[in-house]
Amino acid sequence: MDTINIGLFGLGTVGSGFYKVINMAHNAHARIAGICVRNLNKQRDITLEPGILTNNPDDILCNPEINLIVEVIDDAEQAFSIVKRALEKGIPVVSGNKAMIATHLPQLIELQRKYNTALLYDASSCGSIPVIRNLEEYYDNDLLLEVKGILNGSSNYILSQVFDHGQNYRHALCKAQELGFAETDPSFDIKGFDSLFKLVIITVHALGVYVEPQRVFTFGIDSIHDTDIEYAREKNVKIKLVAQVFKTCANKFTMFVMPELVRPERYIYSVDDEYNGVVIRGRCYDRQFMFGKGAGALPTASSILSDVMARRHNYKYEYKKMAFSPRPEYTTDVDLKIYCSFSSTRIDELLPFREITEKYISQNRNYITGYISLQQLIKNRQLLDAPDVFIANIETPRF
Amino acid sequence: MDTINIGLFGLGTVGSGFYKVINMAHNAHARIAGICVRNLNKQRDITLEPGILTNNPDDILCNPEINLIVEVIDDAEQAFSIVKRALEKGIPVVSGNKAMIATHLPQLIELQRKYNTALLYDASSCGSIPVIRNLEEYYDNDLLLEVKGILNGSSNYILSQVFDHGQNYRHALCKAQELGFAETDPSFDIKGFDSLFKLVIITVHALGVYVEPQRVFTFGIDSIHDTDIEYAREKNVKIKLVAQVFKTCANKFTMFVMPELVRPERYIYSVDDEYNGVVIRGRCYDRQFMFGKGAGALPTASSILSDVMARRHNYKYEYKKMAFSPRPEYTTDVDLKIYCSFSSTRIDELLPFREITEKYISQNRNYITGYISLQQLIKNRQLLDAPDVFIANIETPRF
Numbered sequence: 001m002d003t004i005n006i007g008l009f010g011l012g013t014v015g016s017g018f019y020k021v022i023n024m025a026h027n028a029h030a031r032i033a034g035i036c037v038r039n040l041n042k043q044r045d046i047t048l049e050p051g052i053l054t055n056n057p058d059d060i061l062c063n064p065e066i067n068l069i070v071e072v073i074d075d076a077e078q079a080f081s082i083v084k085r086a087l088e089k090g091i092p093v094v095s096g097n098k099a100m101i102a103t104h105l106p107q108l109i110e111l112q113r114k115y116n117t118a119l120l121y122d123a124s125s126c127g128s129i130p131v132i133r134n135l136e137e138y139y140d141n142d143l144l145l146e147v148k149g150i151l152n153g154s155s156n157y158i159l160s161q162v163f164d165h166g167q168n169y170r171h172a173l174c175k176a177q178e179l180g181f182a183e184t185d186p187s188f189d190i191k192g193f194d195s196l197f198k199l200v201i202i203t204v205h206a207l208g209v210y211v212e213p214q215r216v217f218t219f220g221i222d223s224i225h226d227t228d229i230e231y232a233r234e235k236n237v238k239i240k241l242v243a244q245v246f247k248t249c250a251n252k253f254t255m256f257v258m259p260e261l262v263r264p265e266r267y268i269y270s271v272d273d274e275y276n277g278v279v280i281r282g283r284c285y286d287r288q289f290m291f292g293k294g295a296g297a298l299p300t301a302s303s304i305l306s307d308v309m310a311r312r313h314n315y316k317y318e319y320k321k322m323a324f325s326p327r328p329e330y331t332t333d334v335d336l337k338i339y340c341s342f343s344s345t346r347i348d349e350l351l352p353f354r355e356i357t358e359k360y361i362s363q364n365r366n367y368i369t370g371y372i373s374l375q376q377l378i379k380n381r382q383l384l385d386a387p388d389v390f391i392a393n394i395e396t397p398r399f
Numbered sequence: 400m401d402t403i404n405i406g407l408f409g410l411g412t413v414g415s416g417f418y419k420v421i422n423m424a425h426n427a428h429a430r431i432a433g434i435c436v437r438n439l440n441k442q443r444d445i446t447l448e449p450g451i452l453t454n455n456p457d458d459i460l461c462n463p464e465i466n467l468i469v470e471v472i473d474d475a476e477q478a479f480s481i482v483k484r485a486l487e488k489g490i491p492v493v494s495g496n497k498a499m500i501a502t503h504l505p506q507l508i509e510l511q512r513k514y515n516t517a518l519l520y521d522a523s524s525c526g527s528i529p530v531i532r533n534l535e536e537y538y539d540n541d542l543l544l545e546v547k548g549i550l551n552g553s554s555n556y557i558l559s560q561v562f563d564h565g566q567n568y569r570h571a572l573c574k575a576q577e578l579g580f581a582e583t584d585p586s587f588d589i590k591g592f593d594s595l596f597k598l599v600i601i602t603v604h605a606l607g608v609y610v611e612p613q614r615v616f617t618f619g620i621d622s623i624h625d626t627d628i629e630y631a632r633e634k635n636v637k638i639k640l641v642a643q644v645f646k647t648c649a650n651k652f653t654m655f656v657m658p659e660l661v662r663p664e665r666y667i668y669s670v671d672d673e674y675n676g677v678v679i680r681g682r683c684y685d686r687q688f689m690f691g692k693g694a695g696a697l698p699t700a701s702s703i704l705s706d707v708m709a710r711r712h713n714y715k716y717e718y719k720k721m722a723f724s725p726r727p728e729y730t731t732d733v734d735l736k737i738y739c740s741f742s743s744t745r746i747d748e749l750l751p752f753r754e755i756t757e758k759y760i761s762q763n764r765n766y767i768t769g770y771i772s773l774q775q776l777i778k779n780r781q782l783l784d785a786p787d788v789f790i791a792n793i794e795t796p797r798f
Contacts, residue, residue: 021683025541027723122537128684130537137536137714138521138529138705142424267690270669284420284701285527285692291666292687302683306537315536318712324426 004030004308007060009082010073011037013180014096014304016046017297018070021305028309034060061085068311069093070304076100087111087119094307096123096300102197102213105204109319118316123303125198126151126276127294130306134290135205136317139280142324145399146246147206149278150271151198153295154181154189155221155241160272162229163238169224181274181295191220192241192257199243199255206245207253208321211330217256217378223390224259227365228341237261238269239392246281247399252331254374259392261339332374337395341367343388350383352376369394403429403707406459408481409472410436412579413495413703415445416696417469420704427708433459460484467710468492469703475499486510486518493706495522495699501596501612504603508718517715522702524597525550525675526693529705533689534604535716538679541723544798545645546605548677549670550597552694553580553588554620554640559671561628562637568623580673580694590619591640591656598642598654605644606652607720610729616655616777622789623658626764627740636660637668638791645680646798651730653773658791660738731773736794740766742787749782751775768793
């Protein structure tokens with residue numbers, strides 16, 4: 001591969017960012033040969049070569065000059081159909097679409113094998129932090145015990161605004177969208193789905209096991225109440241949206257996305273604003289912490305550049321841990337200590353806690369803390385989905 | 400390569416740690432087939448297979464079963480001769496010996512090319528943090544501007560003891576040695592040579608340029624004075640031993656190892672004890688921070704395990720940036736703002752500051768702050784080596 005001739009799908013925030021970044025990276029010997037967009041006539045703030053735009057995917061996929069596809073469109077199903085077609089033609093793909101990847105990963109792995117080509121997606125998880133690559137290449141052994149972090153820059157930005165700058169939740173959400181940190185559909189960020197998809201991808205590379213997104217307990221920050229923020233302040237903790245996967249014993253692991261009451265001595269406590277931070281824990285090396293911008297056009301685009309350049313050396317994910325024997329098994333049979341606040345829904349009577357450690361009832365708002373299994377949280381999902389209910393993880397057991 | 404049969408040179412702190420780690424990593428499909436030590440009769444705290452020890456390097460290097468050498472001995476020149484012989488025989492090597500690598504890197508690169516084999520040494524820099532691999536594989540483009548960090552766990556442990564626990568410097572040094580953080584010769588750590596060697600290696604992978612260690616300004620912490628610690632406390636900064644390489648303009652870079660007055664808002668401010676922390680700065684992604692245990696047997700051994708497993712996939716460093724065009728040029732023509740304290744040596748009269756910003760003279764101890772070029776620091780090295788002189792970097796220009 002002498003020059004990398006890129007076919008780019010999508011010219012939104014990340015796509016435009018990538019267009020700028022590729023023009024700074026002379027030693028990449030890469031150029032954008034064609035761009036497929038939905039709307040040809042949209043006003044754009046970058047100057048494009050004439051004739052480079054098309055709205056017909058075939059103009060890119062059937063262009064024999066193009067030897068790499070970069071896919072950064074918004075729609076997950078459309079993205080999947082493009083990526084699938086590219087892989088079937090043997091064209092390697094770099095993608096940042098976590099929803100698409102998390103949902104279709106087994107099929108995408110199979111397509112890579114069948115057509116002997118590659119799909120790289122480090123940009124899909126944690127923007128500019130090379131989490132996937134490091135899990136795949138460096139933490140590629142039996143020592144890994146846990147990956148835990150703040151994976152969504154937008155919800156973290158909102159919580160930082162609320163916590164550190166005393167802003168109102170709605171206002172903070174609008175500001176995040178203005179700054180280009182939030183996805184078009186904000187529920188993707190604040191309901192925890194963005195973190196969930198990233199966690200599903202991370203788990204494949206951390207432990208070699210694919211768990212369907214719908215099997216993973218996911219609770220967002222959209223039902224957070226002023227009293228929760230007061231509670232956290234009183235206890236000198238911050239509420240962060242945390243995604244985690246960890247071994248519960250030698251041959252089992254669990255995973256979930258949930259707000260967490262984070263104490264100041266934790267690494268992720270100081271991950272504020274649009275930043276992401278990931279803690280990788282293992283036997284022997286204890287904890288490692290990686291920290292960087294997790295949202296924004298240019299940080300994500302620079303991560304895509306890293307994947308593009310990796311193709312210069314024919315790099316592909318080997319999914320080595322999927323061949324590990326034995327592989328750990330996914331379980332939800334794990335006890336968590338949680339905080340749960342509510343108004344009208346009588347959580348204290350309805351949710352089967354194994355042990356209640358605190359209960360506060362007032363005219364305004366109530367909360368309870370105690371031990372409950374993750375299984376029970378999943379079973380009682382409907383109860384937790386009541387708009388007056390908010391939960392946060394306090395403590396998880398560690399292996 | 401079905402099973403990796405390792406020939407291990409050295410069974411000191413790191414060697415014994417590696418022996419333990421390899422026995423935990425079943426999916427590595429690697430075993431230690433032979434160990435070369437200096438003293439066969441030394442008492443050791445690990446149980447070895449009978450007949451596995453030898454004191455004759457040839458028993459390892461000429462054993463046709465052995466397909467990987469792990470070299471973790473203390474002596475740099477002896478290490479070089481072993482690594483050279485292994486590479487000449489086409490046997491790949493994993494090494495943690497920063498002095499050896501930093502001193503002989505051009506020749507080691509040439510040997511790898513000539514004999515089409517590999518030398519991996521991620522464990523040589525920052526223990527368990529995958530800095531080299533990430534610079535080589537992920538930050539492998541034109542965007543990189545700076546790598547800066549605390550690269551020596553032992554001197555950082557000592558400074559933390561002094562700063563945060565009010566300990567005496569000598570006592571802290573002894574404790575570091577007891578805990579196995581310090582090298583056999585402590586001057587290696589506290590005079591900054593360990594950081595220097597790591598910085599030389601990092602610079603090859605960050606910017607594609609090899610700079611001989613003796614050309615790099617290196618100042619340690621061994622002449623630190625109680626009044627320096629008081630000064631730092633008053634100013635609400637910590638003194639850390641910092642290694643850095645950064646671009647001064649589009650086509651030039653500089654590098655040095657020097658104590659630094661680090662402000663609380665900096666990432667490295669909170670890197671305490673035996674931890675290492677590295678900040679990677681680039682266009683587009685701004686700053687990324689990696690943090691983890693930088694010293695100790697098991698963290699370093701787990702890093703060696705990562706390099707061993709990388710060989711399963713025939714991984715080798717490509718030294719890609721050495722082929723970048725143009726490569727930036729090393730310069731010492733850069734102005735630094737420094738703090739310099741002294742007793743009898745009249746630094747204020749002898750050191751050619753471009754601008755003096757503060758001067759404090761007392762019966763006890765004196766200090767001066769001001770701007771001076773790195774070139775002048777190198778020229779006046781002898782002056783700075785007077786035992787009553789201590790310097791620390793306050794500010795560096797940024798491109």
